[in-house]
Each structure stands twice: as structure tokens, then as C-alpha cells.
Amino acid sequence: MNIPTYTAQQIAERFGLQLHGDGDTEIHGVATLAHAGPGQLSFLANPRYRAQLADSRASVVVMRADDVEGAPGTALVAKDPYTAFAKISALFEVAPVREPGIHPLAVIDPTAHVAANAHVGPFVSIGARSVVGEGCVIGTGSIIGEDCVVGDGCTLIARVTLVTRVRLGKRVQIHPGAVIGADGFGLAMDAGHWIKVPQLGGVVIGDDCEIGANTCIDRGALEDTVLEEDVRVDNLVQIAHNCHIGAHSAIAGCTGIAGSAKIGRYCLLGGHVGVVGHLEICDKVVITGKSVVRNSIHEPGEYSSGTPLTDTRTWRKNAARFKQLDALARRVAAVSKENE
Amino acid sequence: MNIPTYTAQQIAERFGLQLHGDGDTEIHGVATLAHAGPGQLSFLANPRYRAQLADSRASVVVMRADDVEGAPGTALVAKDPYTAFAKISALFEVAPVREPGIHPLAVIDPTAHVAANAHVGPFVSIGARSVVGEGCVIGTGSIIGEDCVVGDGCTLIARVTLVTRVRLGKRVQIHPGAVIGADGFGLAMDAGHWIKVPQLGGVVIGDDCEIGANTCIDRGALEDTVLEEDVRVDNLVQIAHNCHIGAHSAIAGCTGIAGSAKIGRYCLLGGHVGVVGHLEICDKVVITGKSVVRNSIHEPGEYSSGTPLTDTRTWRKNAARFKQLDALARRVAAVSKENE
Amino acid sequence: MNIPTYTAQQIAERFGLQLHGDGDTEIHGVATLAHAGPGQLSFLANPRYRAQLADSRASVVVMRADDVEGAPGTALVAKDPYTAFAKISALFEVAPVREPGIHPLAVIDPTAHVAANAHVGPFVSIGARSVVGEGCVIGTGSIIGEDCVVGDGCTLIARVTLVTRVRLGKRVQIHPGAVIGADGFGLAMDAGHWIKVPQLGGVVIGDDCEIGANTCIDRGALEDTVLEEDVRVDNLVQIAHNCHIGAHSAIAGCTGIAGSAKIGRYCLLGGHVGVVGHLEICDKVVITGKSVVRNSIHEPGEYSSGTPLTDTRTWRKNAARFKQLDALARRVAAVSKENE
Missing domain, CATH: 3.40.1390.10 (MurE/MurF, N-terminal domain)
Incomplete structure (x- = not known):
């Protein structure tokens, strides 16, 4: 070097x-x-x-x-x-060299198409009808299922899984262990037993997105799960089926976004944030770490939830009072009135 | 198609x-x-x-x-x-065809037994004394360690790891990246240094369970970690050693269940829920997303914890008061008394 | 057996x-x-x-x-x-036997060095200039990138990824799906579009550490991410770039530690804990499960945050009052004064 x-x-x-x-x-x-x-x-x-x-x-x-x-x-x-x-x-930055060509220990379906100048590492498998674009790096141990499209200049660092019907734009970078396009968690109860709701959609990821290690983005039930361009996702994030993430948003580690949530452009979600399903967050919203979003947000700005950390003894006393908060507020209202 | x-x-x-x-x-x-x-x-x-x-x-x-x-x-x-x-x-739903047979780039221990009509993809390894049942699909890159049993009709989509002593019932479906049967997190302090508590148990997963992508279910320390039939687990869930999950329960993404917790039948755990170890949750309990269960629950019903999201400025003011909640309640009690 | x-x-x-x-x-x-x-x-x-x-x-x-x-x-x-x-x-404990030698279906870079008595399983790849020490077990499907050092007696159970510039001490044990040394989540905004901040550092993991399944430890931006000796990390934990974890600390499942946080020796972090970046936690601190650390901690002891679980109806009433907590405290102060 x-x-x-x-x-x-x-x-x-x-x-x-x-x-x-x-x-x-x-x-x-x-x-x-x-x-x-x-x-x-x-x-x-x-x-x-x-x-x-x-x-x-x-x-x-x-x-x-x-x-x-x-x-x-x-x-x-x-x-x-x-x-x-x-x-x-x-x-x-000294990036490791990945020579063009398909490693002899890769398994490529005859109906797949891999650009001549792409790199395909060992222990990679590429499924039927999938396409790998110009200059892509498909790192060691990555698995691309059926009907996927990997746009030009994408890098799957290593051990990435695109399950099925995943379409990546250009220059998307995906870190090891990420699973894109697994079944969404769709269940219906039938006579006391769960039945699986087929997940017929796919995942569409825009140009210049980056997906962290061990992050999961499920495919949609009927339509696609969508990340617009330049969305940046950290490690161990869960993005459920049919979510839609606006361009240029960034999502920190351990955050979970439930099904069909719609997140705007230029949003920042801190670490360990929870977003309930089927709600909408407008553009330019910041959610601080560990907060939970249970309702739609219509105004840009920064939002938080939770309580401050204290020594456990103090916390226990205060936390017990949380259960009486409504009663406390009512009593205060009553006392205020008496004092009028 | x-x-x-x-x-x-x-x-x-x-x-x-x-x-x-x-x-x-x-x-x-x-x-x-x-x-x-x-x-x-x-x-x-x-x-x-x-x-x-x-x-x-x-x-x-x-x-x-x-x-x-x-x-x-x-x-x-x-x-x-x-x-x-x-x-x-x-x-x-057009499921990809997985032909019966063992891919030439799979490594099967001579003491393992794979049903003739099972599919074993490339880069799969199956360890000593393990058994793969009729009609199973062991997808690309999956690793089955020693002494595992995969029941008839199971599907390991791809890149699933069954570490050791994992027994799957029939028709279990496991998504990519899931790790079943890794060591439980058992530690004992010995003269200022951790020693590892051997994890001698296994994992037993009942018929018709489904396990999400990158989910972890550890094997038990002395006895087994158990999922009864028809338990449905989403992505990035942690189920620690010696947990017992009742039939027909469903657990949403990013939830963590600590060691030896016992969860009933027909329970629903929302996303990002935390369950403390060594406690019991009865049948038909719903825990809403992001809540934390620190004590046993003996009555069916829906439970929640946490505080609402507000703009950060407002949140900061209210959160600071949380530290004074016990003092506040005492003062209100005193004032009420004075007013009597 | x-x-x-x-x-x-x-x-x-x-x-x-x-x-x-x-x-x-x-x-x-x-x-x-x-x-x-x-x-x-x-x-x-x-x-x-x-x-x-x-x-x-x-x-x-x-x-x-x-x-x-x-x-x-x-x-x-x-x-x-x-x-x-x-x-x-x-x-x-009956540990599976892993014979010394390199499996014919492993891919070793000619510039890598593997000790003669190490075990290298099938579908393993080891990159340029990496070194695997005496008696190591590099389990099936593990990927070791460029410029890594695996100290004597380490065990990578299976399907572990060391991305690049990862240095493990002696007797480190890593569980399946863990990703060590992926890019830290470093972003800078440039004319409305994210640019990636190169992650030029590595990861240093001390002797006798244990890293759980599907856990992620990112490499540093300019310096290294460091775990001192005998740190024990459970499953699905996120340790961001440039964190420093003191010796003999233990971190339970689903916990996330943001970038550049410094955690002391003999600390215990419960499950699902969140630690904000760029702060410091002193030695011998215990954080109970699901708590969030938003400020540095300078005193040993046990700390908590959060609210207790109640039935959802009760929770909703109390949680709504949380938004009025500051106003409530002010009113109580006013009433107290009037009563003086």
C-alpha cells in the first residue's frame, strides 16, 4: 500500500x-x-x-x-x-481492490445477468432473472435471490442478503448481515391459529442510499417498501413492510419503524427510536434517541419522549408516582379551586 | 412464470x-x-x-x-x-422453485441425515448427527450445527444458523440471518474476571412457528429454550436462554425478552418491547410497542408504559419535573390536608 | 460421545x-x-x-x-x-471437535497467514495481510477482511464477519452473525446531499472478550473503537464508532451505544439500554434494562429511567398528564405559597 x-x-x-x-x-x-x-x-x-x-x-x-x-x-x-x-x-482512504470477474466458487443462475466489469466474490449466489449492474461489488457470501436488480456502482460489502424483488438504485452501499426483502410480518388469525399473509411486494431503494450492518428492510405486502434517494440507515435498524422513507433522511442504530409508516424528507431519527405503524411524519423532523412516535407529526422540528435517568432508588419513588399522576392533577385542580 | x-x-x-x-x-x-x-x-x-x-x-x-x-x-x-x-x-404468490437434492457446494457431515426430497442449497453445512426432514428447504448459506433436528416441511430461507441442539417442529419457517441456539449470556464473576457459564441446553421450536430475519434465540443453560407451536416472531428480536413462549403468541420487531421469562399463549408483544428476566406473563396479554415489563402479569389485557412525545423544549421542562414527582405528590398531600 | x-x-x-x-x-x-x-x-x-x-x-x-x-x-x-x-x-460440556486445518472450500488470500494448528471451516474467506493465531477456530462461513489480526485461541463460532482492521486479543469468542469493523455511521451534509465520512480507524478487542450473535461493533472514524479485556457483549448490541468500553464490563442484549461514548470498567448495562454519544460513564455503574443515559455519570451506583407498566387505559390518563407536569408543579408551588 x-x-x-x-x-x-x-x-x-x-x-x-x-x-x-x-x-x-x-x-x-x-x-x-x-x-x-x-x-x-x-x-x-x-x-x-x-x-x-x-x-x-x-x-x-x-x-x-x-x-x-x-x-x-x-x-x-x-x-x-x-x-x-x-x-x-x-x-x-485505502479501499480494498475488488477485481472484476466472477469467483469460481460463486453460483449464478443461468437467467441472471451480471455486468462484465462487476466483481462477484466467493460463496455468492445470484438467483433467477436478477441483474447486477456495471461496476458493482457483490462481496463474499452475499445472496441475491430471484428478480432483483442491483443498479450500477452498488457495493454489497459482504454477506448481504437480498431476498427477492429488491431493486437497488445506483451507488447503493450495503453492509454485512443486512437482510433486504424478507417477508413482512403479516399475520391473520383464523380459528385460533395464525395464517401468513403473503408478502407479494418488493423493496425499492433509491440512488446513494446506505444500509447498515444487520439491518432489516422487509418487502411490502401488496405494494413496495420504498426508500427514496440518499437515505442513510445505520446498523440493526428494522424497517417493516410498506414503509416509505423520504429522500436524505438518516436513521440511527437500533431504530424500529413499524409497517406502513411514512417518513418525510430530511428527517433524522436518533438511535433506538420506535415509530408506530400507519402514521406519517412530515419533512425535516428530528426525533431524539430512544423516543417513541405514536402519532403522526405535521410540523417540522425536534421531538422527544421518555424520562430522565436518576439513581434507581430515586427513580423508583418517582416512577411509582407516575401511576398516580392523573389523580394528582385532579387533586391539584380541586385544591386550586378551593383556594380561589 | x-x-x-x-x-x-x-x-x-x-x-x-x-x-x-x-x-x-x-x-x-x-x-x-x-x-x-x-x-x-x-x-x-x-x-x-x-x-x-x-x-x-x-x-x-x-x-x-x-x-x-x-x-x-x-x-x-x-x-x-x-x-x-x-x-x-x-x-x-409465486414461490421460487427449490428442487430436491443436495447442491455440490454443500458440506454434509457423514453422520447427518437429509431426507431425499429435501432441498439443500449451495454453501450450506450440516453438522454431525443432525437430521433434515421430508420436503425441507435448507436455503443458500445456511449452517446447521451438531445434533439438530429440522422437522418435515421446514424452510430455512437462506443464511440461517442453527448452532447446536436446536429442534424444529414441522413447517417452521426461518428468515435470513436468524441465529438459533447460540450460547445464552451466562456469566459468573470469579476473582474480578468473568467466567462463562456453560450453556448445556438446547432450543425447541414447535410446529408452524415463524422466526424473522436477524432474530436470535439462545439455547438454554441447563434446560431448553422453548417456543410452543404457532409462535410468530418478527425481525431483530432477542429471546434469551430458557425463555418459554406459549403457543400462538406473536412478537414484533426489535423486542427483547430476557432470560427465563415465561410468556403465555395468545400474547401479542409490540415492537421494541422489553421483558425483564425470570418473570411470568399470563395468556392473552397485549403489550404495546416500546413498553417495558418489569413485573409478572397475572391478568389478561393490554398494558403500556412510557411518556408521550412532545417537542423537545416542552419535553425537557416536563421531564425535569419527573425527578421531583415524589416530592410534588407529598406537597400536594400536605396542602390538601391543610385545606381540610 | x-x-x-x-x-x-x-x-x-x-x-x-x-x-x-x-x-x-x-x-x-x-x-x-x-x-x-x-x-x-x-x-x-x-x-x-x-x-x-x-x-x-x-x-x-x-x-x-x-x-x-x-x-x-x-x-x-x-x-x-x-x-x-x-x-x-x-x-x-461436550464441545464439538474442530480439527486443525483449512477446509478445501475456504478461500485464503496468499498474503494472509493462518497458524498450522488453526481450524478454518468451509465457506470461510480470509483477506489480504490478515493473521489467524495458534489454535483458533474460524467457523463455517466466517469472513475475515483485510488487515485483521485474530489472536491465539480465538473462536469465531460460525458466520462471523470481521470487515477490516479488526484486531482481536487472545481467547476472544464471537457468535454467529456478529459484524465487527463495519463502517461507522459518519455523515456530513453537503448542499442538501449526504456525503460519507471515511472510517479510517479499526476495532481493537481485548483478551477474553465475548461478542454475541448479530451484534455490531463499528470501526472508528479516525481512531479505533476499543473494548478492553474481558468485556462481555450479548446479542443484537450496537456499539458505534470510537466507543471505548472498559475491562470486565458486561452489556446485555439489544443495547445501543452511540459514537464516542466511553464506558468504564466493571459496568453492567441491562438489556435495551440506550447510551447517547460523546459521554462518559465511570467505573462500576449499573444501568437497569430499557433505561437511557443522556448525560455523563460520575458516581458508581445503579441508575434507571422510564415509567412503570400499567393497563393501557390507566397509562393513557397518566401519560397525558405528563405533558402538563411542569404546569402542575408550578401550580402546586403557587398554591403552597398561597397557603403559607
């Missing part, structure tokens, strides 16, 4: 940043302000870390214009230092 | 439904009221959707007797339209 | 326990007090189960000195009977 090297000047030009200091400074890696050493580039985005700037041994730091005054060493000025840093840091 | 076609008359006879309208109407698929087109059958179960009936382009609609009056087109009358629809819709 | 047999005397000597009764009693298995039969050893740790002692058919019971008086049959006295039982019960 050759370590890539760039000068501060080259980076400034490439990303349209303003340079303060020595443009010849060579950079061969990125690090946090606290841990960067010579030859490394860092960033200052959160004002909380400004104090670290003076002591940082980073050769170059990306920062806002306001922070340049008094900054030691070479600075690159960006309106959004974190975003600029994300782009710069991609220069130093 | 041939598209199956049935007349309204054929469907009525097959499922014992009453026909209103043209029995010769041909049906070649199913859809929601809103999206059905000619040649499709739909259903009306939830009165909320009754308004859609007039505009629906569905050729046939399954509904209750009350709704037939004034319904356009052909109707099939059912006491429970959703259950009837589930059965009808199975006619139009 | 031969069933191992030990006398009470042999067990007493091996684990330094005091023997009461017949040292020649033969033991060929372990069971609970309630279910043990002749020839089986059981234990009494929780005083709740003392009543079962009289009726137990166990041939030998491990117990505290206090319980020996009046105990029928043979007793082994231990200060901590559960820990002693855990050790004894390991004598009766």
Missing part, C-alpha cells in the same frame, strides 16, 4: 478552500486535533474543541474563518469544516 | 364465501383498494377505508355483509375479510 | 470445595434443583430456591455453608455456589 501524499496547496485547490500559511506542507494522513502528528491534517468544527487547537501537532487544520486568527501552523478555511474534512479524508 | 387466473366463482367456492355480482369475473392478482386495477381482487376490512370502495377499480372486493349494499362491482362476503384475503392472496 | 463421570470427591478436590456426605457419589451431569435426577449435580445460590432443596433428587448440590445444615444428600460447600457451579458444569 502506497501512502498518498498531498500538499496543503493541492488540497486547497481541489476543494476550493482558502489557504493560510505554508502551501508546501505535505500531508499523508488525517487525525483528530488531539492525536494528529506532523504530516497529518485535522479539523476544528465544534467550538468545544477550540482549546485543543493551540496544542495540536497537526500540520494543517481545516477551520472556519473566525478561528484562523491566532491559529498556529497552516490553516484551510471552509464554511463547513466537517464536510470539507470528510471530503479531504476520502483522499486517504 | 405463468400468471394464475381464477374466476370470482372459483374463489367463492374454494374459500366458502358468498358471491354478489358476476361470478365469471377473472382475477389474476391482488392489490389494495386504492391501487387495484381491472382483473385484481382487493379487500375492505377496516371501516376507515370504506370511502375508497366507490372509487376502487378492483374487479372483485372481499368485504363484510354490511358493506355489500351499494358496493360497485363484484363482492365476496366474508366474516373476516382480512383473513379471507390472506388465503386468497396465497393463490397469487 | 462418551459421557464424562466424576465423583463428588474428585470435584471437591478439583475446585477446592468442602465435601459433606458421600465422596463416592458419581456425577455424570448437571441440572437445576427442580429437574435434577440421580447422578446429577445441582446448585443453590439464590435463597428463593432453598425450599426446593428438600425435594430435589440431585445426587450432589453445591451450596453455601449456611445451607448445609439439614440438606439431604451430598453437599459441596462454596463461598459463591453459582461460580463454583459454572466451573463444575464446564466438565460436562
Whole structure:
């Protein structure tokens, strides 16, 4: 592996940043302000870390214009230092090489079509009538069932399962263990015994989506489960059948979204959030971690539920009172009235 | 793939439904009221959707007797339209064909026994002394460890792991990524270091159970973890060692049940529910999504916990007061007394 | 399989326990007090189960000195009977044999190094520059990416994924479906579209850690995600990028820990716990199941959050009042003042 090297000047030009200091400074890696050493580039985005700037041994730091005054060493000025840093840091990412071609220990159905320049790793199986587009990487142990479409430039890192009728847009990235297109959880009771409601729909995932490790997105019962473009989903998330997630929304780990929920564009769901089924969340809604959404939300903004953490003894006393809250409120109303 | 076609008359006879309208109407698929087109059958179960009936382009609609009056087109009358629809819709499900036989890229221990008419896909391994019954489908990449029994007619969709000592009844269906029979989480502290408590039990899963994608059911420490017949488990559910789940219960996604909990028959656990270990829930209990069960439940009925979602600013003010709830209740009691 | 047999005397000597009764009693298995039969050893740790002692058919019971008086049959006295039982019960665990050697259906990169006495199962792939130590078991279907180190004596049960830059200490045990070293969930917004923040760090897992089924531990953005030695993680847990978990901590199922959280030594996190990112929890903190940690914790002790479960009708009335809690507290303060 050759370590890539760039000068501060080259980076400034490439990303349209303003340079303060020595443009010849060579950079061969990125690090946090606290841990960067010579030859490394860092960033200052959160004002909380400004104090670290003076002591940082980073050769170059990306920062806002306001922070340049008094900054030691070479600075690159960006309106959004974190975003600029994300782009710069991609220069130093060494992605593993995945050569085009189908591994001899892959099993491809004769009716499937795999682009000649796609990579198909060992222990992959691709089912009937499925299509893998140009430049895709289908990593080791991935399983693509029947009637799937993997758009150009997609990466299934490894051990991804697309069960059936899953259609990925372009440049979708899916992490190991994710299961897309399994049966939705549809049940009907018949004479004291469950019967399964057939799940005849599929899953449609838009361009540039990313799906985390061990996340599940079920296929729809009658219509499709849909993620619009650029939806970002973390690990261990459950997206049930017939959900619809708007473009550019991001969903953190362990969140569960029940069936037929409709989530808007540019929404942010924190970790461990629960969303009840058959409701609607409008665009630009933020739900903080561990909250539960039991009703539709029609106004953009940030929403929360839950109670604060305390020592268990205190918690027990207060939690017991929660059961009396309505009675308490009634008594307060009565006392207030008496006092009038 | 041939598209199956049935007349309204054929469907009525097959499922014992009453026909209103043209029995010769041909049906070649199913859809929601809103999206059905000619040649499709739909259903009306939830009165909320009754308004859609007039505009629906569905050729046939399954509904209750009350709704037939004034319904356009052909109707099939059912006491429970959703259950009837589930059965009808199975006619139009095109299941992928899994031919009997063992794929050359499967690894079967010489002491294992696989029924001649079972399907064993590529990249499957079956361990010592394990048995796969008649007509089973062991999908691609599934791993069956030592001493497992897979009953007749089971389907492991793909990439399912039965670790060891897992016994499945008949017609059990398991979705990709599920891990059944991993070590329970048993630890004992010994001189400041954890030691592992051996997990010597197994997992017993009854007939007609269904286990969702990436769900985990651990094997017991000394006895078995048990799911009785017809238990339905959604995705990303954790069922810890020595749990016992009664017949016909259903558990929604992201729910976690701690060790040795005993859950009754016909229980419904919503999504993201937490159940503390070593407690008992009686038959016919419903726990709404995101609730936590910290004590045994002895009465059937529906139970909930948690607080409502509000905008974060309002939530912060109210949540802070939760810490003072006991003090508040005491003050109210004191004031009430003074006012007497 | 031969069933191992030990006398009470042999067990007493091996684990330094005091023997009461017949040292020649033969033991060929372990069971609970309630279910043990002749020839089986059981234990009494929780005083709740003392009543079962009289009726137990166990041939030998491990117990505290206090319980020996009046105990029928043979007793082994231990200060901590559960820990002693855990050790004894390991004598009766029949671990499957995993012969050294690389299965012909494994794919090993020529630059990887696998110890000669390691077991590598079928459908395993090991990537460039990765190293597998002495006596390791790399179970069926496991995937080890580039630049990983698996220390001596590690066991990857089956279908484990180490994505890239994962370094395991010695004797680490990982259960099926776990994904270690996937990309952290790092995003930056750029002109209305997400861009991915490269995840250049790795994951470091200390000696004697255990990682549960379908658990995810992401690799760090710039530095490593770290688990110190002897950390025990249950199933379906999410540990986000750059977390640091102190030695001897244990984390129960379905818990999620957001990015850059730092958790101390000897902490216990219950099931379904949520920990917000970028905070710190000191040593010896216990968080009860389903609680959420939104702020740093600086004092050892047990902490909780949440509300108690009630029937849904009662819950609804009380939960509605939660929205008025601040107003209620203000009114109580006002009334108290009026009454002064």
C-alpha cells in the first residue's frame, strides 16, 4: 500500500478552500486535533474543541474563518469544516481492490445477468432473472435471490442478503448481515391459529442510499417498501413492510419503524427510536434517541419522549408516582379551586 | 412464470364465501383498494377505508355483509375479510422453485441425515448427527450445527444458523440471518474476571412457528429454550436462554425478552418491547410497542408504559419535573390536608 | 460421545470445595434443583430456591455453608455456589471437535497467514495481510477482511464477519452473525446531499472478550473503537464508532451505544439500554434494562429511567398528564405559597 501524499496547496485547490500559511506542507494522513502528528491534517468544527487547537501537532487544520486568527501552523478555511474534512479524508482512504470477474466458487443462475466489469466474490449466489449492474461489488457470501436488480456502482460489502424483488438504485452501499426483502410480518388469525399473509411486494431503494450492518428492510405486502434517494440507515435498524422513507433522511442504530409508516424528507431519527405503524411524519423532523412516535407529526422540528435517568432508588419513588399522576392533577385542580 | 387466473366463482367456492355480482369475473392478482386495477381482487376490512370502495377499480372486493349494499362491482362476503384475503392472496404468490437434492457446494457431515426430497442449497453445512426432514428447504448459506433436528416441511430461507441442539417442529419457517441456539449470556464473576457459564441446553421450536430475519434465540443453560407451536416472531428480536413462549403468541420487531421469562399463549408483544428476566406473563396479554415489563402479569389485557412525545423544549421542562414527582405528590398531600 | 463421570470427591478436590456426605457419589451431569435426577449435580445460590432443596433428587448440590445444615444428600460447600457451579458444569460440556486445518472450500488470500494448528471451516474467506493465531477456530462461513489480526485461541463460532482492521486479543469468542469493523455511521451534509465520512480507524478487542450473535461493533472514524479485556457483549448490541468500553464490563442484549461514548470498567448495562454519544460513564455503574443515559455519570451506583407498566387505559390518563407536569408543579408551588 502506497501512502498518498498531498500538499496543503493541492488540497486547497481541489476543494476550493482558502489557504493560510505554508502551501508546501505535505500531508499523508488525517487525525483528530488531539492525536494528529506532523504530516497529518485535522479539523476544528465544534467550538468545544477550540482549546485543543493551540496544542495540536497537526500540520494543517481545516477551520472556519473566525478561528484562523491566532491559529498556529497552516490553516484551510471552509464554511463547513466537517464536510470539507470528510471530503479531504476520502483522499486517504485505502479501499480494498475488488477485481472484476466472477469467483469460481460463486453460483449464478443461468437467467441472471451480471455486468462484465462487476466483481462477484466467493460463496455468492445470484438467483433467477436478477441483474447486477456495471461496476458493482457483490462481496463474499452475499445472496441475491430471484428478480432483483442491483443498479450500477452498488457495493454489497459482504454477506448481504437480498431476498427477492429488491431493486437497488445506483451507488447503493450495503453492509454485512443486512437482510433486504424478507417477508413482512403479516399475520391473520383464523380459528385460533395464525395464517401468513403473503408478502407479494418488493423493496425499492433509491440512488446513494446506505444500509447498515444487520439491518432489516422487509418487502411490502401488496405494494413496495420504498426508500427514496440518499437515505442513510445505520446498523440493526428494522424497517417493516410498506414503509416509505423520504429522500436524505438518516436513521440511527437500533431504530424500529413499524409497517406502513411514512417518513418525510430530511428527517433524522436518533438511535433506538420506535415509530408506530400507519402514521406519517412530515419533512425535516428530528426525533431524539430512544423516543417513541405514536402519532403522526405535521410540523417540522425536534421531538422527544421518555424520562430522565436518576439513581434507581430515586427513580423508583418517582416512577411509582407516575401511576398516580392523573389523580394528582385532579387533586391539584380541586385544591386550586378551593383556594380561589 | 405463468400468471394464475381464477374466476370470482372459483374463489367463492374454494374459500366458502358468498358471491354478489358476476361470478365469471377473472382475477389474476391482488392489490389494495386504492391501487387495484381491472382483473385484481382487493379487500375492505377496516371501516376507515370504506370511502375508497366507490372509487376502487378492483374487479372483485372481499368485504363484510354490511358493506355489500351499494358496493360497485363484484363482492365476496366474508366474516373476516382480512383473513379471507390472506388465503386468497396465497393463490397469487409465486414461490421460487427449490428442487430436491443436495447442491455440490454443500458440506454434509457423514453422520447427518437429509431426507431425499429435501432441498439443500449451495454453501450450506450440516453438522454431525443432525437430521433434515421430508420436503425441507435448507436455503443458500445456511449452517446447521451438531445434533439438530429440522422437522418435515421446514424452510430455512437462506443464511440461517442453527448452532447446536436446536429442534424444529414441522413447517417452521426461518428468515435470513436468524441465529438459533447460540450460547445464552451466562456469566459468573470469579476473582474480578468473568467466567462463562456453560450453556448445556438446547432450543425447541414447535410446529408452524415463524422466526424473522436477524432474530436470535439462545439455547438454554441447563434446560431448553422453548417456543410452543404457532409462535410468530418478527425481525431483530432477542429471546434469551430458557425463555418459554406459549403457543400462538406473536412478537414484533426489535423486542427483547430476557432470560427465563415465561410468556403465555395468545400474547401479542409490540415492537421494541422489553421483558425483564425470570418473570411470568399470563395468556392473552397485549403489550404495546416500546413498553417495558418489569413485573409478572397475572391478568389478561393490554398494558403500556412510557411518556408521550412532545417537542423537545416542552419535553425537557416536563421531564425535569419527573425527578421531583415524589416530592410534588407529598406537597400536594400536605396542602390538601391543610385545606381540610 | 462418551459421557464424562466424576465423583463428588474428585470435584471437591478439583475446585477446592468442602465435601459433606458421600465422596463416592458419581456425577455424570448437571441440572437445576427442580429437574435434577440421580447422578446429577445441582446448585443453590439464590435463597428463593432453598425450599426446593428438600425435594430435589440431585445426587450432589453445591451450596453455601449456611445451607448445609439439614440438606439431604451430598453437599459441596462454596463461598459463591453459582461460580463454583459454572466451573463444575464446564466438565460436562461436550464441545464439538474442530480439527486443525483449512477446509478445501475456504478461500485464503496468499498474503494472509493462518497458524498450522488453526481450524478454518468451509465457506470461510480470509483477506489480504490478515493473521489467524495458534489454535483458533474460524467457523463455517466466517469472513475475515483485510488487515485483521485474530489472536491465539480465538473462536469465531460460525458466520462471523470481521470487515477490516479488526484486531482481536487472545481467547476472544464471537457468535454467529456478529459484524465487527463495519463502517461507522459518519455523515456530513453537503448542499442538501449526504456525503460519507471515511472510517479510517479499526476495532481493537481485548483478551477474553465475548461478542454475541448479530451484534455490531463499528470501526472508528479516525481512531479505533476499543473494548478492553474481558468485556462481555450479548446479542443484537450496537456499539458505534470510537466507543471505548472498559475491562470486565458486561452489556446485555439489544443495547445501543452511540459514537464516542466511553464506558468504564466493571459496568453492567441491562438489556435495551440506550447510551447517547460523546459521554462518559465511570467505573462500576449499573444501568437497569430499557433505561437511557443522556448525560455523563460520575458516581458508581445503579441508575434507571422510564415509567412503570400499567393497563393501557390507566397509562393513557397518566401519560397525558405528563405533558402538563411542569404546569402542575408550578401550580402546586403557587398554591403552597398561597397557603403559607
